[in-house]
Amino acid sequence: MAGTALTSIWCLALVIGLMCSDASALVIYRFGGESLPPPDELSAVGGEDVQFVQLRWTDLHPDLGGDAFRVDMSERYIRALEYDPQVNIAPGFEARGGYLGPGSWTNGDKYAAAFDGDHGTSWLASRYLCADSVWECFRYAQPGAFEITLGGSFLIDRLRIVSGLADPSATVVDIKIRAGEEIEIRDNLEHFREVPIAHDQRVSTIFLGLGEHDRSWEIQEVEVYARGFAEKSSYVSDVIDFGGSAAWGQLRWSGFKESGAELLIRTRSGADTDPDDHWQYTGRGDEKIRVTGTQYNNLSLGQKAGSTYDVDNWTFWSESYDFADSAGAPVVSLSPRRYLQFKVDMIPLSDAGSGLDFLELRASTPPTASGLVGEVFPFEVEAGQISRFTYAVKPTLKEGDSGFDRLQMRTTTSRLLSVDSVRVDGADVPFVVEAVDERQFEVSFPSITREEDSGAVIEIVFQAQVLRYGSTFDAWVFDSNHPLEVPQAVSAGDATLDFDGNTVAVTTSVNDVSLLQMSVSPRVVTPNGDGVNEAVYIVYDLLESVGEVSVDIEIRDLAGRLIRRVHSGQEGIGHYERQWDGMDGSGERVLPGVYLYRATVDADKDRFDKIGTIHVAY
16 A cells, blocks of 8 residues: 555544544444454454544534434434424424514414423413404404424323413313324313313314403413324434545444334545535625535525535435444445445334444545546346356556455346456456355456556456346455455446446346246166265246245156155245255155156245156166
8 A cells, every 4th residue: 555644544533632643444433332442353363454433423523524313322322203292392392493484474482482491480361352353253363372383293192281380260161282193171270281182183273262352361382292103213423534545445333223113324425525515695786606515504694505415526415224234234325425325314203213323434544546447347137147247447546545456346236257467548457356155256367557447447257157137246446465455347338348237237028038947968877876966956946036936846747746845935036956856745755656846936916836757767
């Protein structure tokens, strides 16, 4: 790795009190989890090249984009906010974006006294006879009625109407409430009137109307008590500044997601400090100019021309990472980039909640390469057939980039069978397949460096069996001399003029594609103990299915009677091998003769059968 010092890498340290330090090959951020041991990389060989930063969940700075909305948050964890049914939520309605409804524009101060949490202030009204009122005289109408929008949707447990504390004769008697359900109260004599709400749907607006017209009354407080979880809790991290281009590694986390609840983790990356563009009116018609976020916040309301997403410098939020991948999921946001931000949305269901204890992010700076694009050819093949592919990678390397000498390829919907050759700018180069299985391989080749190979096209020629339409071949490159660096992902793009697809996904032709392809060998089985043809091997490929399908493999006699069920279960796309050893379901050898094998695949809308013969001899 180049030894360029990036002492500004921890620009965030100026805010959170961390000491700036030299750049390192691997950077690890951990939010929460302070009681956990340090990451394993710190004790690994070369661990001195690791920069570890421990942060608290509460280390949020609005000027850096951090925000927590309805989150139960401590230094150690974040949780979906669950309301305490003993805590009155009404006093915070304005801070949540709520407001008072009809009448609030002229009488807002009067009504607000009923929601300030202070029993010492009152919403007061003198007697207003219908003949004297400027309002039409309807029961539960102005000036004895209003609506409050709570600034969110809540499961309301109960209301409490507090009245007549200063003057018992002014206790409200006739009350109408709408909070999901409609409730009327007549002849109230209680200063603290509890009103249970049985409605089990979320409520955002509450109506309160008083029926008294011929006497004075006072309300000290209308208290609102919620139950259950907030409709949605969101945590947005500060924009993390790496001081220069960085390649994203993996996200790791630990938390919980109860049945029915959701926990969505997303990321986005950028080239500057603010994901938004902010605009100011100049005073010349609709003309506006771009200003910084700080400048925008200091503008008067009439000067603010709005904010728009900075699509030129920031990616949109990624799709959510699969919560089950908590042990490590590659960050999918564009890299290398200087800035990264993550977001956690916790969406409960009924009494089911979710939360995180810690989240860990890995990155390498400087990156392996300033740019990496790749594409695969051919990009259309026949499903289930073994095909030869070329994966082309074009790197852009700049000063400080570490370069690379290995490529790792992964797929979830194809079988990787072999690596045949590696070419650099059309010339074959020596290579070694370091690891291979049906879902991934790793190949090493001469190091690609800035001086010699920036812009060179590296081609990996390999054989694979595509099992489903839209199968992707995802690739990462890294430098084997720096094992702690994170592998850098290759983005789909135009790597070479020789290929037209500009994609790493492969489509399949639909001509006569069956969900099931299989072969059986040998067709004559002799289970006599001599070690030759002791069993028949039933090999099959499941193609094009989405999710799992039901697979049954049976041996029957010519009369159709079941002899042995070789396999029965749920399987996804892939390559499988089963065997039959000539025994029946009781473990006894079958008699010599001709038998039938039958393989059945039962998908949601389709059913496929393959039937053939097997000869048993002794």
